[in-house]
Amino acid sequence: MTEEALGWQTLARDGEARAGLLRTRRGAFETPVFMPVGTLGSVKGVRFEELEAEDLDARIILGNTYHLWLRPGADVIRACGGLHRFIGWRRAMLTDSGGFQVFSLSHMRRVSEEGVEFRAHTDGRQCFLSPEVSMEVQAALGSDIVMAFDECPPGRATHEAARVSLELTARWARRSRTRFDELQREGADAGRQGSGDKVEGADAEVESLNGRQAIFGIVQGATHLDLRRESLERTVGVGFDGYAIGGLSVGEEKAVMYDVVEHVAPLMPEGRPRYLMGVGTPEDLVECVARGVDMFDCVIPTRNGRNGQAFTSRGRLNIKNARWTTDARPLDEACTCAVCRRHSRAYLRHLYMTGEMLAAVLLSHHNLAFFLDTMRRVRQAIRSGEFARFRREFLVGLDSGVE
């Protein structure tokens, strides 16, 4: 028996790229992994059966503290047995802390040492979010991986602003850890495993985990490498089950983002999973795996799918374009997802142009399939020592353009 709430071990390395096995209390799966985003307890437009089906096979999804706290409320979800039971998802779940909303709703908030005062985007009422509140809400949600409460500065934050922000995040990391541990001891975790809950696909390794929630710390520092290093040291000093790089893809140049990841990821603890928050496009995933990242999440496949954009092995395809009006081919001729096996571009365009919700459903499905399949191929390439070649060919493919 282990005392860990989460385990990660390297299966193979290829340059900085790592293939690993991540064990959570709700299932073990290989990394690098992409986590579909389900902010409000729903991966928008995609049923859980589909997420579990072979062409997607998502092993872990995201939920959001801030959004679920506002609606339906932590008490409701606790009363319903935690987020997993509430939404009907048995596999792993990671919850974001609400830290990102401090950034994205920045014009309706006030940040202080204690926490953040918000005006709820839903009805404008005054709310207060802090490391303690975030941990309490995430305990009520009972997610498998909890994120520390951080502050995410804009990508172009100055050195001085990024330093102030990073230091606040570091203090909040300590408070997050402290309150998180108290809540685990108090048994506040609504998703606690080991008391008779049958975990689908659980194996001996997973059952050897202690059944508690795990918690990840978040490295900030904007684009300033010295601050990133300092933030990393301080976060590791607190001690977490895994570490995330936050504050990227928030307005900075793409080359700068890659540069930050390239400098930070290899410095992150070798034996812990590394999670790049909110990233990214297919090329971002591959490029950041190459720099040592293990976990990703992004709204792009579902949001862009809803908005008519498909990701394919030859780049992006805008289903709205008139050129597809009578095109009988699937979105991506190299894709074997349920949507590509059955439907033509012409039909998908028709659905989109007529406002049928099925367009959003099918495009979201395909996009998730493409992202998840890309990660499968990434893992396989790393394990067979052919990641460099895969990376090169994948990027050439994306650049070749949809015909």
Next chain:
RNA sequence: GCAGGGGUGGUCGAGUGGUUAAUGGCACCGGGCUGUAAACCCGGCGGGUUCACACCCUACGUAGGUUCGAAUCCUACCCCCUGCA
């Protein structure tokens, strides 16, 4: 037949003498979206020449007229709607 109302750009619909190639909506064409305030947002949308500024044509049922100037006023005609016969 008489009385009243009306015919505007792909479409619906504003505009009742002058910054009107003509407000809006829809449709259409294109672009964007990275820890989801997003089934959303932004641009274009009569034709032609131009990289562009710009210029030229054609347009508010049809044909005339009044006026420096007309989608807007007048006359005739065509068509549509409503009521009465």
